[in-house]
Amino acid sequence: MTDTQWPVYEVFHQQARGEAHVHVGSIHATDPEMALVLAKEQYARRQACVNLWVVPVEAITATEYEDSDIFERGTDKSYRETWGYKTPKTVRARDKEATGE
């Protein structure tokens, strides 16, 4: 059976200016402008939002799950992890405030 649905757009939501846009889900829409109109009510009616992105799903190039072993660490790479640094209290407080956590 042919798919009669409108094209799929992935939706990215930004909670405050300067923060990263976070992927929140997808919607069907006829075109990008309609996607923004519909995405607003699907994904920005409860949480704070200053900006939305919509991206046609075909524009996304992704890795294959069968290749997910490329992300595994063959040897100990713990030296790449950023633990052990001392973060000043004032910076920690600012981070906490910015992320709301």
Add this chain to the structure above:
Amino acid sequence: MTTFDAPDALDAATKKALIDLLYRMADDEIVLGHRDSEWTGHAPIIEEDIAFSSMAQDEMGHALAYYNLLTELGEPDADTMAFGRSASDYRCASLVCLPKGDWAFSLVRQYLFDAAEGVRLAALAASTFTPLANIARKLAGEEKYHLMHGRTWIARIGAATDESRRRMQTAVDEAYPHALGLFEPTSADEILAQSGICPREADLRAQWESSVAPVLADAELKVPEGVTPQYGGRTGVHPAALADLLESMQLVYNIDPSAKW
């Protein structure tokens, strides 16, 4: 021009005119909100179902803001005004009373209404009655979205197919005289205009006409010519559909006015 920061600052005649205006605005919103909610579970696609239902809630919220202001002006509480009045007490325009029709009609009605509300709220943002100006500024964002929504849909289905064009033009022809009824002149017009609370209905209508014409034209829809506006709503004369709507909306309240949920 003198501003009025609180209800006490108004003389009796001005206050009466303001109350009349607020009933018209609040009743338009609650009735349209109810009509829009009739699409919940029935809109063309799930995304639009959510968007349109959300806009129905917006209209209810606007109604509540105006009802609350009426309460401050000495009218009863919001529930009593919404659920305790009969059709002839309502002051809404016929546009919002009409049954939801097909999707084209509800879409066109919503857009024509939002364009009118947009024009009115822009004017009221400079109202000399400060509490109303504050509400108008607060609702501007929601109204801006409603207009984006309406313009986006109308531009897309106005000229999409022969059937969509026919249905949309039928909807415009049907809704337009009723939309003009949103600007029915009332005995409150003069005093509201002179006190700087709200411009004359005729002025708002002219602004509305020039705002909707290009949007309809872009969608290849014709503005009906030589139309007689459908008046009566502002004096309590309504299509029979309003009584049916109120019967449904007020059902629970009429069984037990003290019910809480």
